[in-house]
Amino acid sequence: MKILLAMDTSPASTAALDEIVARQWPAGSSFEVLSVGEPSHLWTTSEVPQEAARRAEEVVQSGAAQLRSKGHEVAGTVLSGDPKAVILDQARSWGADFIVVGSHGGSAITRLILGNVAANVLRYAPCSVEIVRGRLNLDRTRVLLATDGSASSERAARSIAERPWPASTAFRVLSAVELILPATRALMEPPFVDSAFIESARGEAMQRSQDAIARAMEILAATGGDLSESISVLLDTPRAIILEEANRWGADLIVLGSHGHSGVERFLLGSVSEGVALHATCSVEIIRG
Numbered sequence: 001m002k003i004l005l006a007m008d009t010s011p012a013s014t015a016a017l018d019e020i021v022a023r024q025w026p027a028g029s030s031f032e033v034l035s036v037g038e039p040s041h042l043w044t045t046s047e048v049p050q051e052a053a054r055r056a057e058e059v060v061q062s063g064a065a066q067l068r069s070k071g072h073e074v075a076g077t078v079l080s081g082d083p084k085a086v087i088l089d090q091a092r093s094w095g096a097d098f099i100v101v102g103s104h105g106g107s108a109i110t111r112l113i114l115g116n117v118a119a120n121v122l123r124y125a126p127c128s129v130e131i132v133r134g135r136l137n138l139d140r141t142r143v144l145l146a147t148d149g150s151a152s153s154e155r156a157a158r159s160i161a162e163r164p165w166p167a168s169t170a171f172r173v174l175s176a177v178e179l180i181l182p183a184t185r186a187l188m189e190p191p192f193v194d195s196a197f198i199e200s201a202r203g204e205a206m207q208r209s210q211d212a213i214a215r216a217m218e219i220l221a222a223t224g225g226d227l228s229e230s231i232s233v234l235l236d237t238p239r240a241i242i243l244e245e246a247n248r249w250g251a252d253l254i255v256l257g258s259h260g261h262s263g264v265e266r267f268l269l270g271s272v273s274e275g276v277a278l279h280a281t282c283s284v285e286i287i288r289g
Contacts (some may be wrong), residue, residue, distance in 0.1 A: 001029040001162075004096040006087045007059050008035060008230070012102030016132040019283070020100055021066045024164040030073040033063040034090055036083040053078065084120040090163065096127050099173040103131045122277050123285060130285045131277055137252055141169045144241045144251040145220070146276070148175065149212030152257030156287040157219040160255055170226040172249055173216045176241045177202075178235045206231075239275040246282060255285045 005020055007013040020031075036057040056078045064076040065155050079086050092101050101118045145160060147153035160171070181263050213229045220227055230249075234239045256273040277284040 001026050001097045002095060003029060003031050003098045003100060004087070004091050004094065005033050005063065006036070006117070007033060007063055007102075008083075009055050009059055010102065012132075014102075015061070015101055015134055016102035017066065019135050021070060024166070025072070026163055030063075030075075031066070032075045032077060032090070032094060032096070033060045033071075034077045034079065034087065035060045036086045037080045047122060051084050053080075071082045075247045083117050086128070087117070087121055088124055090185045098130060098131075098136070099125050100130045100132060103133045109131045119278060122274060125288070126267065128285060128287045131285060133281065134283070139168060141253070142164060142249060142251045143169060143171050143253045143255060144174075144242075144246050144249060145171065145216055146172060146174045146238075146266075146272075147212045147216045147257075148206055149215065150257065152287070152289070153212065154219070154257070155214065155289055156255050156257040156285075157216045158219045159223045159285075159287045161219050162248070163200060163282045165223055165225060167224070169223070170228070171220050171223060172228045172230060172245075172251070173213050174232065174242060174245050175212045176238045176247045177205045177209045177231060185241065238272045239279070242272070242276050243280060246280060250259050251282050253283045253285065254280055258286045267273050 005017065007017060037056050054100045060076040060078055064074045067074045087099065099121055101121055103118050118131050122131060143160060145157055209231050213231065217227055217229060230245060242254065254276060256276060258273050273286045277286055
């Protein structure tokens with residue numbers, strides 16, 4: 001795997017580095033530690049960008065040294081420009097499989113307007129993205145995979161299965177039973193709704209969730225970890241159900257597939273994966289093909 005770790009001088013980036021250094025990775029994985037500073041022409045004095053560049057270089061070299069101490073192949077890069085654009089460009093040009101960034105938290109308004117780097121990278125990255133929120137518990141890591149049975153969910157399951165994990169890692173597969181009705185049926189008002197049709201649709205939805213879980217469990221069996229499953233009858237939005245299950249189970253990491261929403265859907269945060277990534281209290285991976 002090729003992992004691009006985007007860092008600045010914040011505690012969030014330090015937490016992301018600590019997590020990536022502590023984690024196991026497939027043999028032969030390579031890393032690039034990247035820090036991006038604003039162009040010097042944006043400052044009224046030359047001392048500010050010079051000091052920023054010096055600190056960025058220190059962050060990169062320190063991060064690269066820690067990864068090399070684990071036997072990894074590492075490159076360190078300091079660039080200038082808009083961090084959101086530079087990180088994405090670097091990921092494309094290097095052919096990264098993963099972009100890892102720390103979460104700076106932020107207020108509800110910040111999340112809404114997506115003003116931070118992590119959210120922008122999450123939305124437009126050409127590859128998988130992880131937003132790190134603190135260290136995983138290496139003695140009892142809990143990974144929650146949310147699946148809807150789609151090809152993107154299967155890619156997420158395979159991404160987990162293809163990586164090494166501590167023997168004590170527990171994996172849980174979650175699927176929400178979502179009742180999908182044709183538009184003409186959905187607009188009907190009681191008593192015109194066909195109860196037999198609704199019951200049939202509910203049964204089909206339950207079967208879809210069960211099939212999705214069974215397929216994911218089959219893939220995750222290769223990890224050798226402790227496997228469990230959870231089916232939720234949809235009484236809330238999928239995003240809320242995933243976040244609630246993660247908090248209730250004590251997940252350290254949530255993994256979801258990305259359906260690749262674009263345009264207006266991206267702007268309105270229409271995807272479940274983006275909503276979970278921005279509001280979770282633990283680390284989140286969004287897997288892209």
